[in-house]
Amino acid sequence: GDDHDDHGDDHDDHAGEDDVHIDDEMMEVVQSIWNESDADMDGYLSGNELVEFIHDMDILFEAEEGVGYATIHIEAEGEYGFAVPAGVDMYILMAGGGHEGHDDHDDHGDDHGDDHSDEDGDDHSDEEEALEYDPHSWLDPVAYKTQVQIVLDEMKKAFPDLADTFQANADAFMASLDEIDADYEAAFGANGTCTNRSVAANHNAYSYIAYRYDLQFVTVHGLDPEGEPSAADIAEVVEKIEEDEISVLFVEEYTDVTAVNSIVEQTNGVSVQVLYTMELPPKDSSDDYLSLMEKNLDSLKAGLGC
Numbered sequence: 001g002d003d004h005d006d007h008g009d010d011h012d013d014h015a016g017e018d019d020v021h022i023d024d025e026m027m028e029v030v031q032s033i034w035n036e037s038d039a040d041m042d043g044y045l046s047g048n049e050l051v052e053f054i055h056d057m058d059i060l061f062e063a064e065e066g067v068g069y070a071t072i073h074i075e076a077e078g079e080y081g082f083a084v085p086a087g088v089d090m091y092i093l094m095a096g097g098g099h100e101g102h103d104d105h106d107d108h109g110d111d112h113g114d115d116h117s118d119e120d121g122d123d124h125s126d127e128e129e130a131l132e133y134d135p136h137s138w139l140d141p142v143a144y145k146t147q148v149q150i151v152l153d154e155m156k157k158a159f160p161d162l163a164d165t166f167q168a169n170a171d172a173f174m175a176s177l178d179e180i181d182a183d184y185e186a187a188f189g190a191n192g193t194c195t196n197r198s199v200a201a202n203h204n205a206y207s208y209i210a211y212r213y214d215l216q217f218v219t220v221h222g223l224d225p226e227g228e229p230s231a232a233d234i235a236e237v238v239e240k241i242e243e244d245e246i247s248v249l250f251v252e253e254y255t256d257v258t259a260v261n262s263i264v265e266q267t268n269g270v271s272v273q274v275l276y277t278m279e280l281p282p283k284d285s286s287d288d289y290l291s292l293m294e295k296n297l298d299s300l301k302a303g304l305g306c
Contacts, residue, residue, distance in 0.1 A: 033057060051146055134207035136277055141177040141293065143208055148174055180293050187301055188213035194306035198244035200237060202251045202260055205277045238266045248303035250275040253283060273299055
C-alpha cells in the first residue's frame with residue numbers, strides 16, 4: 001500500500017511539474033501579446049493599446065466571459081498572494097518599458113533588477129520605481145472613452161433588458177468626450193493656439209494628459225503626493241519654473257497651498273492655481289467629469305498664456 005501511495009505522490013509531483021511548464025509557456029505567449037500591444041513601449045497600456053491587448057487575449061483564450069487587465073503597484077519587496085474566483089486564470093506580466101527619464105525601471109523589470117538596486121543603494125530611487133505608473137488614465141478623454149466602452153459591454157451583459165438605455169447614455173457621454181478631446185486638441189494639438197508646453201504642478205497625476213497633448217509637466221512630488229520632496233527636488237522645480245518662465249504652479253483641489261509656499265517664495269511669487277484630478281468628489285456638487293475637464297482646460301490655457 002505504501003508503494004502505491006509513493007507512486008501516487010510521484011505522479012502528482014510530475015503532474016505539477018507539467019502544469020508549471022505549461023504555465024511558463026503560456027506566460028511567454030501572454031507577455032509577447034503585452035509587448036506587442038504596448039506600441040509606444042512606455043510600460044503601460046493606453047486606452048487604444050488596452051483594447052488591442054484585450055482583443056488579442058480574447059482570441060488566445062477563446063474567452064466567453066472576456067479578459068480583464070489591472071496594474072498593480074508593489075511598494076515593498078515581500079511575498080504576495082492574489083485571490084481570484086474559481087475558473088479565472090491570472091497571469092502576472094512585467095512592463096516592458098518605462099517613462100522617459102526613468103531608466104532604472106527597465107532594469108528593475110529583468111533578472112538583474114535586484115542587483116542594480118543594490119549597487120544603486122538609493123532608497124528614494126526604489127520608491128520612485130514602485131510608483132512608476134500613473135493611475136489617472138481618466139484625465140485623458142480618449143482613454144476614458146475606451147473605459148466607458150468596456151463598462152458598457154459589461155453592463156449590457158449583466159442587464160440585457162436595459163441594453164438600449166445603456167447604449168444611448170454611453171453614446172451621449174462618449175460624444176461629449178469627443179468634444180472635450182477636440183477642445184484640448186484645438187489648444188495643444190499640432191495647430192493649437194498654445195505654443196508653450198511647460199507646466200509646473202505639485203503632483204505628477206497628469207502623465208496621460210501630457211502624453212496625449214504633448215505637454216511637459218515638472219512636478220514636486222512625482223507620482224506619490226504623500227512623499228516628502230527633497231531640497232534637490234524643490235530646487236529642480238524652481239529652476240525649471242525660472243528657465244521656462246512658468247507663471248503658475250498647479251495644485252490639486254484639496255491641497256493645502258501652504259505646502260508650496262517655499263516654491264512661491266523662491267520663484268518671486270508664482271501663482272498657485274487648481275487642476276482637478278478627480279480622485280475625490282468635487283467640493284462643488286454641481287461639477288462632474290465633463291465640467292471639471294473643461295475647467296482644467298481653461299486653467300491650463302490661462303497658465304500657459306494662450
